Amino acid sequence: MTGGAAVSRRTDSVPLFAHRAEEFRPSPVRAVFEIALQPGMISLAGGNPDMSALPHQVVADMAARILAERGPEVLQYGSGAGIGRLPELIVELMGLEGAEVAPDRIQITAGSQAGLDLVTKLYCDPGDVVVAEGPTYVGALGVFGSYEVDVEHVDVDDDGLDPEAVAERIDGLRAAGRTVKFVYTVPNFSNPTGVTTPEERRRRLVDVCAERGVLVLEDDPYGLLGFDRAHRLPSLYSLAPDTVIHLGSFSKIFSPGLRVGWIAAAPAVRARLQIAAEAVTIHPSVLSQELAAAYVASEHWRPSLDRAVALYRSRCAAMMEALETHMPEGVRWTRPAGGFFTWLELGPWTGGGDLLRRAVDHGVVLVPGGACYADGRATTSLRLAYSATPEAEIAEGVRRVGEMLRG
Amino acid sequence: MTGGAAVSRRTDSVPLFAHRAEEFRPSPVRAVFEIALQPGMISLAGGNPDMSALPHQVVADMAARILAERGPEVLQYGSGAGIGRLPELIVELMGLEGAEVAPDRIQITAGSQAGLDLVTKLYCDPGDVVVAEGPTYVGALGVFGSYEVDVEHVDVDDDGLDPEAVAERIDGLRAAGRTVKFVYTVPNFSNPTGVTTPEERRRRLVDVCAERGVLVLEDDPYGLLGFDRAHRLPSLYSLAPDTVIHLGSFSKIFSPGLRVGWIAAAPAVRARLQIAAEAVTIHPSVLSQELAAAYVASEHWRPSLDRAVALYRSRCAAMMEALETHMPEGVRWTRPAGGFFTWLELGPWTGGGDLLRRAVDHGVVLVPGGACYADGRATTSLRLAYSATPEAEIAEGVRRVGEMLRG
Structure with missing residues (x-):
């Protein structure tokens, strides 16, 4: 995919796409999925939950029991x-x-x-x-x-x-x-x-x-x-x-x-x-x-959810601290009471060019704010996720965002 | 669901449905899903595969291994x-x-x-x-x-x-x-x-x-x-x-x-x-x-598929034999070389009323042919599935269909 290009509705030998296909655009969040896997890259983009709080052997045993005891019904x-x-x-x-x-x-x-x-x-x-x-x-x-x-x-x-x-x-x-x-x-x-x-x-x-x-x-x-x-x-x-x-x-x-x-x-x-x-x-x-x-x-769910939420809380705090440390004067951000994300209004620090590309050049992936508006308004904002990133990487990632903003 | 009734596009306090919602009709195949579970009912309706040929403990072990070894990735x-x-x-x-x-x-x-x-x-x-x-x-x-x-x-x-x-x-x-x-x-x-x-x-x-x-x-x-x-x-x-x-x-x-x-x-x-x-x-x-x-x-797949296909072949043969025995003169049916279904053209035996309801009254579930046409043409045909029904039940089910057709 080359993303965002106008849809050609005719080829030589096959029918036109439907009118709605002109609105099919790659999600900017899904588009950075691959970039985020590059070595050394810190991702503050995807809103992934952290999976480390789950008891994976317990989940595996549950799946095995369901399939062994009721396979003909569950696979039907x-x-x-x-x-x-x-x-x-x-x-x-x-x-x-x-x-x-x-x-x-x-x-x-x-x-x-x-x-x-x-x-x-x-x-x-x-x-x-x-x-x-x-x-x-x-x-x-x-x-x-x-x-x-x-x-x-x-x-x-x-x-x-x-x-x-x-x-x-x-x-x-x-x-x-x-x-x-x-x-x-x-x-x-x-x-x-x-x-x-x-x-x-x-x-x-x-x-x-x-x-x-x-x-x-x-x-x-x-x-x-x-x-x-x-x-x-x-x-x-x-x-x-x-x-x-x-x-x-x-x-x-x-x-x-x-x-x-x-x-x-x-x-x-x-x-x-x-x-x-x-x-x-x-x-x-x-x-x-x-x-x-x-x-x-099961009795496993509540404790594992509590562990995950405790992680998100710590990571959110780490991100807030890093933002205080690394953001230039005039940038504002939200202070979440839960969930995965904070939102930055960049004020005077919008800089030029493609915000995502500039971030990737600085070794950090994020979601440019413009992606979250239907009218594609100019990006003067961005979304950072803290949910799936260890605290040390959050600090370094936010430092890179600050560096990027200062140009 | 009361099935097939015209869609009311206005209520007092909520917005109209989209125009396309007038085309949302319950699938006649899905609609008989519940009926087929009644005690004594023989279902020749659903196109379900037979699950008995699968080695369910093997499948359970595979799922457990996948989740235990790569849970954080598979659940993400x-x-x-x-x-x-x-x-x-x-x-x-x-x-x-x-x-x-x-x-x-x-x-x-x-x-x-x-x-x-x-x-x-x-x-x-x-x-x-x-x-x-x-x-x-x-x-x-x-x-x-x-x-x-x-x-x-x-x-x-x-x-x-x-x-x-x-x-x-x-x-x-x-x-x-x-x-x-x-x-x-x-x-x-x-x-x-x-x-x-x-x-x-x-x-x-x-x-x-x-x-x-x-x-x-x-x-x-x-x-x-x-x-x-x-x-x-x-x-x-x-x-x-x-x-x-x-x-x-x-x-x-x-x-x-x-x-x-x-x-x-x-x-x-x-x-x-x-x-x-x-x-x-x-x-x-x-x-x-x-x-x-x-x-x-895995090495399990081909043999289990072969076992399933052998079952379908036997069941198809049982259905063909039962049709020969029980269908009145003038009914025609297809002779499948694979798959799950045969199709009956009822000729003079269409009878009156709702074909599905008449069948259910005789203790057998089937798909009326009219359901398989967009223009809702009059039902002079029906679909029978042999894929998920044991041979003895196929014979009895087809006997009931014959009884139903003769009125």
């Missing part, structure tokens, strides 16, 4: 709704963020990316509008693009989305004749900014959307990764279960490689999402579902 | 192109059907259903036409519907698609101003008819399509399930690798529950499919890919 086609025991477990997980949800509202998906795809597919015609945080999750932009949806950003502050700004934007778009389908938000330790929306704003956000007949699509992979477990906020879904669709994931609390996530939605919507999901991939891997269910229901 | 995010060793293995599998394919033409997918979804997503705008066998795979109709594609059937005979009829249909559609994107076909032991397209027709089919700048989408999950391994035909892809896109799957040669398949396509197309795939689900389960690769590359 499964139900499009997901394996039987998983919805009950997810109900428990969602309860940790204050939601009371009936199991028949849970649709299992092949990761929450697939949930995002399915909800967009169900609701959005080409030209419809989704209101999203500015900046927002780069993978969501890939989905919205693939359905030819127009993304309107409402800029976040250190408390996430301002509900009044969202309301005003929806009203303005409607006055201009546009159709707004939903507001997409990552309220906990957001990707890419790391900021969290406080409870008051949550309540107001679901209200202003419900009043306007606009859904809220809550993407919540990081909700259980707060550094202070005593201060967990209610999910948007818990506040308005009939006008919020919730995306959950096992990727950050257990394993992303297995690709298991879920959607919580009103039963009639869930049923339609299942039909749409079956047309895409029939069902997620049964073995993945079984293993996620077995592990997260 | 993987590459959107698939795990490294899988393309080479797929090249070998495709070689068994005569294709010489470079590994960079292989895109791993979460099952070949996902491949079908991605190819349709890449090529088809709403209102575009796909030419498909009549009858065709019911799951393909779900995909085409979800992209608002119009399906034009070319009826098959006992040798599959007639290339001249395909050419004529394409020309006619073009003359009427329609845009034909590809011809969708299952050339080996087709789902749902069980028929196989002979080599001469294969050569002619790829030619008439290439001459007209129309792709062929070859869906080939059953290619290695011929009852006579000595008479394997060349894949359409092997005959025209630049104008055929090939869908392959581990579902019928190892495990459908794992959801691992692939697309073989020209490199520039493959690269776009990867971008589209990453937006849908990032990548298929890494554990599923690793396990499929380890098992199919």
Whole structure:
């Protein structure tokens, strides 16, 4: 891939691609996947969970037991709704963020990316509008693009989305004749900014959307990764279960490689999402579902998640310290209370040229902020991940970022 | 689900669904999934592989070894192109059907259903036409519907698609101003008819399509399930690798529950499919890919596949015998040389009412033929699967079908 080049819609002998193919662009996060593997390179790019806190032999034994005892069932086609025991477990997980949800509202998906795809597919015609945080999750932009949806950003502050700004934007778009389908938000330790929306704003956000007949699509992979477990906020879904669709994931609390996530939605919507999901991939891997269910229901899960969160907390602190030490005057960054990311506004230090290429020249990989906006605005910001990088490398990586910024 | 009812596009407080949602209908095959579990019911409906030929303890040990030795890598995010060793293995599998394919033409997918979804997503705008066998795979109709594609059937005979009829249909559609994107076909032991397209027709089919700048989408999950391994035909892809896109799957040669398949396509197309795939689900389960690769590359695979094919051959013979015994005069059926299915044309015996409901009343589940046509034509046919049903039950199930037809 040479990335970002215009799509040629005709060749000599094969048909045109669909119109939507013009919106298929490589994810800038996925594009740096290979670069990050170069020797000596420090990656502060990918939002990978740390896998070292998992008891890998325990997981291996669980998989072996599942396959030895129930192989003919686990290797066979499964139900499009997901394996039987998983919805009950997810109900428990969602309860940790204050939601009371009936199991028949849970649709299992092949990761929450697939949930995002399915909800967009169900609701959005080409030209419809989704209101999203500015900046927002780069993978969501890939989905919205693939359905030819127009993304309107409402800029976040250190408390996430301002509900009044969202309301005003929806009203303005409607006055201009546009159709707004939903507001997409990552309220906990957001990707890419790391900021969290406080409870008051949550309540107001679901209200202003419900009043306007606009859904809220809550993407919540990081909700259980707060550094202070005593201060967990209610999910948007818990506040308005009939006008919020919730995306959950096992990727950050257990394993992303297995690709298991879920959607919580009103039963009639869930049923339609299942039909749409079956047309895409029939069902997620049964073995993945079984293993996620077995592990997260076991006595191993909570301690390993606690170990992982303790790691993220230390690494976040190490990154904050390194930023204090190495950033030039005028750079601002967010102070996450959980999750994987911090977001830097570079102020006067934007420099020239391609931010990613300059960073790679200095031996560090990061996500340029422009990638997190649908309108490709000029990069005056960047995302740094601390989740999967040892503390010493974080310090050195941030030093390199500072060096790069000073030119 | 109440199935098939018109989609209400408005509720009081939430936004309209997308226009495409009107095409989301429950798969009639998936809909009978639950019915088939009722006590005493004999299922001749689902196209499930038989899992009894697999050495389940061996598979369990492989999974355990993969996770114990490389857990941090296997449970982590993987590459959107698939795990490294899988393309080479797929090249070998495709070689068994005569294709010489470079590994960079292989895109791993979460099952070949996902491949079908991605190819349709890449090529088809709403209102575009796909030419498909009549009858065709019911799951393909779900995909085409979800992209608002119009399906034009070319009826098959006992040798599959007639290339001249395909050419004529394409020309006619073009003359009427329609845009034909590809011809969708299952050339080996087709789902749902069980028929196989002979080599001469294969050569002619790829030619008439290439001459007209129309792709062929070859869906080939059953290619290695011929009852006579000595008479394997060349894949359409092997005959025209630049104008055929090939869908392959581990579902019928190892495990459908794992959801691992692939697309073989020209490199520039493959690269776009990867971008589209990453937006849908990032990548298929890494554990599923690793396990499929380890098992199919092992010495266990070929013997277990041979055992499974021997089972299918015996079951097919049992079904043919039972049909001879129990079908009333005037019913015709296909005689498969491999795969999972036979197709019955009921002639004068269509009876009245809902064919599936009548069958269930007689204690047998099947797929009514109408489900395999996009235009919902009246059911004068049905699909029977013999792949996952013991011989004694096949005989009794077919007896019940005969009883049902006679009323």
